[in-house]
Amino acid sequence: MTEPVGVQVGRVCPGCxxxxSVPLRWGLPAVEDFELAERGLVALGGCMLPEEEPVLSCRSCELAWGREGDPTPDEQELADLLGVPFADLVRALGRGWRRETVAFDNRVQWFVSGETAQVAVSVDDLGFVLARPLTSWGEQRADLQPTDGGRFGRDDxxxxxxxxxxxxxxxxxxxxRSFR
Structure with a gap:
């Protein structure tokens, strides 16, 4: 698996x-690491590994921060709305959730996962629904068609x-399959 490069979407620097923020690479850098660092796609942390090795470096304030398993703000918000610890969210639904910016109803929060969005989850007072994300404005609203995945609760x-x-x-x- 290749290591990530470039600005990490959803990772908001706690300093500024x-x-x-870009990935922070530790250890003896290879030629490729130097080239990526010159282009601002990664930061080099050095050869000596600290006890708690941060994984991100902010290009704005140069703060080294974060751990590998830290949630993004959107992922943490989804876990909070569902009322579960982040680890339980990851165990059931995985990582990579981001808030959907188009809101149809203020009582329902939508989050999508995948690039291009492949799964959507809506959260309301009664629980959550897994559904197929909207692909165009002409489609019916997914929150009116919860038959994709059914309704689930926190205990589920x-x-x-x-x-x-x-x-x-x-x-x-x-x-x-619909992308093909």
């Missing part, structure tokens, strides 16, 4: 509150993460 996420993961994967698989 900007979304301008905590005690049946494998079932939720299967439903999310089935939706993503159907979505990927």
């Amino acid at each position: 509150a900007r979304e301008d 996420l905590l005690w049946s993460p494998d079932v939720i993961a299967e439903v999310a994967e089935a939706i993503a698989a159907r979505r990927r």
Whole structure:
């Protein structure tokens, strides 16, 4: 698996509150690492590994921060709305969730995962629904068609993460087939 490069979307620097952080590479740099650092796509941390090795460096304020498993603000907000620890969210639904900026209803929060969006989750007072994301304005609203994945509650996420993961994967698989 290749290591990430470039500004990490959703990673907001705790020092300056900007979304301008790149991966921080530790150890003896290779020629490729130097080239990426010159282009501002990574930062070089040095050869000596600190005890708690940060994984990001802010290009604006140069703060080295973050750990590998830290959630993005959107991922943490989704876990908070669902009322579960972030680790339980990852176990059932994985990582990479981001808030959908188009709001149809102020009572329902939408988050999508995948690039291009493959799975959507809506959260309201009653629980959450997994659905196929909208692909165009002409489609019906996904929150009116919760039949993709059905309605789930917090307990489902905590005690049946494998079932939720299967439903999310089935939706993503159907979505990927539609790209072909």
